[in-house]
Amino acid sequence: MTVTELLSYEAALASFDPVMGLEVHVELGTKTKMFCGCSTELGAEPNAQTCPTCLGLPGALPVVNEIGVESAIKIGLALHCEIAEWCRFARKNYFYPDMPKNFQTSQYDEPIAFNGYLDVQLEDGEVFRVEIERAHMEEDTGKSTHIGGATGRIHGASHSLLDYNRAGIPLIEIVTKPIEGAGERAPEVAKAYVAELRELIRALGVSEARMDKGQMRCDVNLSLRPHGTKTFGTRSETKNVNSLRSVERAARFEIQRHAAVLESGGTIVQETRHFHEDDGSTTSGRIKDNAEDYRYFPEPDLVPIAPARAWVEELRQGLPELPRVRRNRLREEWGVSEQEMQSILNAGAVDPIVATIEAGADAASARKWWMGELARNANEKGVSLEELPITPADVARVSTTSWPARSSRASSPARAPRTRSSRSAV
Amino acid sequence: MTDIIKLTAAEIAAKIASGELTAVEVTEAHLARIDAVDEKVHAFLHVDREGALAQARAVDEKRARGEKLGPLAGVPLALKDIFTTRGVPTTVGSKMLEGWIPPYDATLVKRLKAADVVILGKTNMDEFAMGSSTENSAYGPTGNPWDLTRIPGGSGGGSSAALAAYQAPLAIGTDTGGSIRQPAAVTGTVGVKPTYGAVSRYGMVAFSSSLDQGGPCARTVLDAALLHEAIAGHDPLDSTSADLPVPPVVEAARNGSVAGMRVGVVKQFRGEGYQAGVMQRFDESVELLKELGAEVVELDCPSFDLALSAYYLIAPSECSSNLARFDGLRYGLRAGDDGTRSAEDVTALTREAGFGPEVKRRIILGTYALSSGYYDAWFGSAQKVRTLITREFEKAFEQVDVIVSPTTPTTAFPIGERADDPMAMYLADLCTIPTNLAGNAAMSLPCGLAPEDGLPVGLQIIAPAMQDDRLYKVGAAVEAAFVEKWGHPLIEEAPSL
Numbered sequence: 001m002t003v004t005e006l007l008s009y010e011a012a013l014a015s016f017d018p019v020m021g022l023e024v025h026v027e028l029g030t031k032t033k034m035f036c037g038c039s040t041e042l043g044a045e046p047n048a049q050t051c052p053t054c055l056g057l058p059g060a061l062p063v064v065n066e067i068g069v070e071s072a073i074k075i076g077l078a079l080h081c082e083i084a085e086w087c088r089f090a091r092k093n094y095f096y097p098d099m100p101k102n103f104q105t106s107q108y109d110e111p112i113a114f115n116g117y118l119d120v121q122l123e124d125g126e127v128f129r130v131e132i133e134r135a136h137m138e139e140d141t142g143k144s145t146h147i148g149g150a151t152g153r154i155h156g157a158s159h160s161l162l163d164y165n166r167a168g169i170p171l172i173e174i175v176t177k178p179i180e181g182a183g184e185r186a187p188e189v190a191k192a193y194v195a196e197l198r199e200l201i202r203a204l205g206v207s208e209a210r211m212d213k214g215q216m217r218c219d220v221n222l223s224l225r226p227h228g229t230k231t232f233g234t235r236s237e238t239k240n241v242n243s244l245r246s247v248e249r250a251a252r253f254e255i256q257r258h259a260a261v262l263e264s265g266g267t268i269v270q271e272t273r274h275f276h277e278d279d280g281s282t283t284s285g286r287i288k289d290n291a292e293d294y295r296y297f298p299e300p301d302l303v304p305i306a307p308a309r310a311w312v313e314e315l316r317q318g319l320p321e322l323p324r325v326r327r328n329r330l331r332e333e334w335g336v337s338e339q340e341m342q343s344i345l346n347a348g349a350v351d352p353i354v355a356t357i358e359a360g361a362d363a364a365s366a367r368k369w370w371m372g373e374l375a376r377n378a379n380e381k382g383v384s385l386e387e388l389p390i391t392p393a394d395v396a397r398v399s400t401t402s403w404p405a406r407s408s409r410a411s412s413p414a415r416a417p418r419t420r421s422s423r424s425a426v
Numbered sequence: 427m428t429d430i431i432k433l434t435a436a437e438i439a440a441k442i443a444s445g446e447l448t449a450v451e452v453t454e455a456h457l458a459r460i461d462a463v464d465e466k467v468h469a470f471l472h473v474d475r476e477g478a479l480a481q482a483r484a485v486d487e488k489r490a491r492g493e494k495l496g497p498l499a500g501v502p503l504a505l506k507d508i509f510t511t512r513g514v515p516t517t518v519g520s521k522m523l524e525g526w527i528p529p530y531d532a533t534l535v536k537r538l539k540a541a542d543v544v545i546l547g548k549t550n551m552d553e554f555a556m557g558s559s560t561e562n563s564a565y566g567p568t569g570n571p572w573d574l575t576r577i578p579g580g581s582g583g584g585s586s587a588a589l590a591a592y593q594a595p596l597a598i599g600t601d602t603g604g605s606i607r608q609p610a611a612v613t614g615t616v617g618v619k620p621t622y623g624a625v626s627r628y629g630m631v632a633f634s635s636s637l638d639q640g641g642p643c644a645r646t647v648l649d650a651a652l653l654h655e656a657i658a659g660h661d662p663l664d665s666t667s668a669d670l671p672v673p674p675v676v677e678a679a680r681n682g683s684v685a686g687m688r689v690g691v692v693k694q695f696r697g698e699g700y701q702a703g704v705m706q707r708f709d710e711s712v713e714l715l716k717e718l719g720a721e722v723v724e725l726d727c728p729s730f731d732l733a734l735s736a737y738y739l740i741a742p743s744e745c746s747s748n749l750a751r752f753d754g755l756r757y758g759l760r761a762g763d764d765g766t767r768s769a770e771d772v773t774a775l776t777r778e779a780g781f782g783p784e785v786k787r788r789i790i791l792g793t794y795a796l797s798s799g800y801y802d803a804w805f806g807s808a809q810k811v812r813t814l815i816t817r818e819f820e821k822a823f824e825q826v827d828v829i830v831s832p833t834t835p836t837t838a839f840p841i842g843e844r845a846d847d848p849m850a851m852y853l854a855d856l857c858t859i860p861t862n863l864a865g866n867a868a869m870s871l872p873c874g875l876a877p878e879d880g881l882p883v884g885l886q887i888i889a890p891a892m893q894d895d896r897l898y899k900v901g902a903a904v905e906a907a908f909v910e911k912w913g914h915p916l917i918e919e920a921p922s923l
Binding site: 056059062091095293297301424 | 510526528532631635750773797801861
């Protein structure tokens with residue numbers, strides 16, 4: 001593989017303004033799939049959670065999951081979007097082995113939510129407004145496992161295994177308008193946006209939005225234009241960037257790569273790119289010129305969706321406090337700095353700390369436990385705080401108990417790890 | 427025994443209920459008839475002998491236990507091979523699905539079973555319901571029992587031929603552009619395309635989702651109504667199925683009348699391409715309607731002239747997407763998978779081998795019509811025509827209760843005559859297509875034999891959406907008047923096989 005030429009970040013920014021577009025797919029946490037009654041539970045035997053509809057068997061038909069629609073509206077409302085009075089699903093036609101019907105039931109020119117924004121807070125407290133183009137409903141594909149190839153990719157594989165358990169799980173795709181004017185802070189804005197969106201999705205209770213589990217996936221579209229110009233440059237689409245840190249690194253890498261190409265008089269190829277976690281680089285995927293044609297047309301198997309205004313208003317009234325507002329409130333209540341709050345957020349510790357305080361601990365010790373000993377522990381094990389076998393109630397008890405002597409600890413009965421369901425909701 | 431096969435469904439059900447016949451006897455009589463004539467007719471792709479007899483035995487046991495039997499209990503039926511049947515092959519007339527055994531029953535099949543209807547087997551059809559002659563079946567053509575060298579209509583030619591050949595008193599068809607009505611017309615039988623959404627499409631292999639509609643086929647209007655009632659009704663598994671009560675079709679069929687009704691005759695449904703004998707029988711039918719007390723109103727529906735063009739954009743567009751799933755990966759045919767080829771190559775080889783020429787033609791046409799840059803001109807314009815046609819129907823139904831027309835411009839043409847001329851083939855659906863585009867209901871019933879060739883002519887009755895009962899009210903009146911005039915049902919003039 002040829003080494004990708006990069007310009008230094010500073011040099012890139014000295015000549016160019018980055019323009020970004022972020023597309024985030026969120027897998028909803030509905031009990032059943034978007035168009036059939038199959039379970040969405042993770043971890044089942046391959047193809048155990050399938051039926052004629054999500055396998056695309058001849059004759060099978062979709063039926064819309066109402067909770068999926070409700071979740072889409074909630075997300076749209078929380079992103080300050082307009083909610084369509086009438087919208088339809090559309091078929092996006094393309095061939096892929098893990099897509100059973102060889103079309104994806106999605107939305108095209110009639111998304112359920114459009115024209116919104118999300119204010120994101122950067123580490124120094126600056127607020128940047130990211131405009132939202134649309135949020136629309138669609139279905140996930142199955143999963144292919146390629147056997148025999150060197151890289152796990154289809155190229156060079158002897159055969160592939162297909163698992164359709166994920167096929168038909170509801171997805172909400174949230175697309176930003178072009179993010180301009182972030183300048184050198186563009187990668188930081190990208191990361192903050194995805195972080196904020198993740199918090200928002202969790203606060204709405206519509207998905208756990210775990211990036212490590214693929215419940216939230218981000219595509220970073222990026223182009224550069226010389227300072228002072230208006231026309232967008234040719235963009236690259238870095239697909240499936242699946243952690244906050246990676247979002248930032250991918251944006252940064254692409255800025256440097258584009259700048260190197262443009263500075264040396266080259267042209268950017270419109271293509272998808274793969275992101276590599278190990279070295280933070282991207283490599284060429286498939287050429288994506290404008291000839292790609294999904295032949296969208298209204299999905300004839302589903303009737304249009306016309307959410308009653310009263311229902312939309314009811315959902316609007318029921319929206320929880322937005323994460324940024326809540327964080328600022330908590331920051332003041334806990335008396336911590338912007339930066340401390342940011343590390344708490346990055347560690348995924350906001351909710352555990354809140355729950356621990358609710359269970360009786362004081363703010364300082366709750367924070368100390370989750371950000372200290374427990375964060376280290378989780379880090380070592382490579383799990384999230386929520387996956388540790390300890391509950392906020394346990395932490396509250398520990399933090400309010402004074403231990404008289406070492407021996408009493410040894411005599412306490414061994415405790416089985418708690419299951420997820422025994423923990424307070426997050 | 428031979429008389430059993432000549433009975434109507436209503437008569438069979440009554441005789442089984444009274445104990446005069448057993449369901450097993452009835453089923454055996456029809457299976458014997460299939461054995462005797464289907465080599466010539468080729469109406470069936472698969473005969474489910476065991477399944478049919480098991481269903482029949484269950485009906486007889488039910489009766490023995492003193493349980494109440496439904497209005498079609500024990501009546502045999504021929505099912506178009508487009509509906510999925512759990513454990514029974516479903517080919518849709520295509521090599522693509524040769525040997526495929528569906529793991530689930532279509533909703534319509536579940537309803538038939540719940541009504542104790544005995545499913546004899548699956549009938550031949552144009553591949554993926556694309557055609558008007560059943561010649562596009564990958565499994566060979568079906569003969570018209572009136573003249574085995576002629577087509578039985580299509581795509582549901584197997585179902586119409588099975589009725590005309592007395593292989594079954596009831597059949598199921600599907601109608602996307604006329605595939606129930608045109609076969610009924612050319613075989614002297616009765617076929618109904620219910621209002622779009624009246625009969626669940628779940629488990630009906632899709633050709634063009636916004637046009638496809640399953641419906642009843644029979645030799646009499648009352649039998650069609652009994653079957654209509656058994657299969658219609660809301661299905662939560664089909665979002666496009668109407669959540670409304672089924673219109674009182676059986677009651678209408680038992681009380682046929684056109685007295686005081688306003689009947690529309692559309693100017694556009696005549697002219698070049700219409701066989702003289704077909705128009706003669708049609709005009710006589712209009713006269714008959716007047717004699718029966720109907721008022722005839724001439725209607726002008728100019729956009730109907732665009733229906734065929736719009737149809738041949740919308741149906742292929744939807745089919746190009748619906749048939750994309752046939753890729754050889756999950757079910758059905760897989761060609762060329764020798765371990766060296768990529769999935770894409772195997773898919774291409776599978777489609778090359780599995781789809782017939784007409785299916786390929788429509789997939790290519792539809793893919794083109796949906797392409798970026800062409801969408802507005804083709805698919806978009808066709809949708810506008812569809813809206814115009816729907817509005818013209820609505821306007822027409824402000825003036826009339828039903829519309830009548832010839833079902834198809836000609837009688838059954840010889841097998842092979844139009845096989846290489848798709849445009850000529852498409853014209854067979856000239857009068858039936860507007861109804862599919864608008865989504866309303868229509869029936870075809872026999873109105874005589876064309877003088878020049880002695881072959882059956884169909885009269886089409888069109889009703890507004892969700893007023894399917896009007897078809898039966900008018901159809902029953904016309905049928906009764908004709909039977910009185912002829913002295914017997916038209917089908918009795920069919921040559922014995």
